[in-house]
Amino acid sequence: MPELPEVETVRRGLAQRILGERVREVEFARADLRRPMPVAAIRALRGRRCTACDRRSKYLLIRFDGVGEPVVIVHLGMSGRVFVEDVHGRSLPPWRPHEHWRMRLGDRLVRYVDPRRFGALDLVDAEGLASHPLLASLGPEPLGPEFDAEYLFARTRGRKVAIKQLLMDAHVVVGVGNIYASESCFRAGVRPSRAAGRLTRADCVKLVDAARHVLERSIRAGGTTLRDYVGVAEDSGWFQRELAVYGRAGEPCRVCGATIRHAVMGQRATYWCPRCQR
Ligand SMILES: [Zn+2]
Numbered sequence: 061m062p063e064l065p066e067v068e069t070v071r072r073g074l075a076q077r078i079l080g081e082r083v084r085e086v087e088f089a090r091a092d093l094r095r096p097m098p099v100a101a102i103r104a105l106r107g108r109r110c111t112a113c114d115r116r117s118k119y120l121l122i123r124f125d126g127v128g129e130p131v132v133i134v135h136l137g138m139s140g141r142v143f144v145e146d147v148h149g150r151s152l153p154p155w156r157p158h159e160h161w162r163m164r165l166g167d168r169l170v171r172y173v174d175p176r177r178f179g180a181l182d183l184v185d186a187e188g189l190a191s192h193p194l195l196a197s198l199g200p201e202p203l204g205p206e207f208d209a210e211y212l213f214a215r216t217r218g219r220k221v222a223i224k225q226l227l228m229d230a231h232v233v234v235g236v237g238n239i240y241a242s243e244s245c246f247r248a249g250v251r252p253s254r255a256a257g258r259l260t261r262a263d264c265v266k267l268v269d270a271a272r273h274v275l276e277r278s279i280r281a282g283g284t285t286l287r288d289y290v291g292v293a294e295d296s297g298w299f300q301r302e303l304a305v306y307g308r309a310g311e312p313c314r315v316c317g318a319t320i321r322h323a324v325m326g327q328r329a330t331y332w333c334p335r336c337q338r
Contacts, residue, residue: 064235065278075113081166117234128185137178209264216256224252305331
């Protein structure tokens with residue numbers, strides 16, 4: 061599943077290629093993904109210029125100029141991928157397998173491919189973006205200023221839930237997926253099963269720093285998704301970062317040599333070092 065670092069990588073790739081370009085054509089191969097797509101309204105973007113490629117959590121926000129300053133919201137779901145190709149002349153290439161929509165901006169073709177179709181495509185005016193049902197209840201961005209140690213400390217008070225599960229709760233903070241939650245807890249020296257309410261302020265400082273570090277490193281590497289992936293351009297593969305604990309059950313800790321443990325917590329695979337994490 062594309063995680064925040066992968067989506068951020070796609071965002072940067074899109075921004076490099078379509079910023080300032082005008083929509084020339086929009087085509088749909090079907091009318092719905094996990095929910096209906098606003099086909100007519102998105103076709104009506106023809107002639108509008110792309111003014112920004114933003115991201116909120118795992119949603120890509122492609123902004124356009126003109127009346128209402130519309131924003132196209134793209135979610136990659138479980139298996140969505142975005143390709144951007146150069147096109148010349150009038151004719152577009154044949155549809156790829158599982159390609160559901162595509163948009164030509166200038167001489168660039170943005171193609172959305174999603175075999176499992178859990179992704180989403182929507183359109184909203186800039187004014188309605190914050191209250192859009194997909195975005196309204198999201199917690200702060202993990203790399204933004206709102207997610208700091210004081211915030212995390214406040215959100216953990218009185219909570220019995222395991223800290224790793226709390227980190228993965230999008231109402232608390234967005235975009236800390238399963239791999240990143242395990243890796244962040246390791247780096248902070250906090251056992252993933254510890255009750256969130258038992259974290260000290262010092263633990264929260266370490267955990268916020270750890271989450272930022274793990275996500276930023278992963279963004280620099282282009283994401284960690286553990287299978288064959290193609291990014292914004294066909295030649296930009298997804299790199300698997302060197303993970304400290306995730307997927308390493310039974311192997312020695314890179315810091316202390318103890319055997320990495322594994323358990324299922326909240327239905328998700330969880331890894332930790334029994335000596336480095338308390
Ligand atoms: Zn260790």
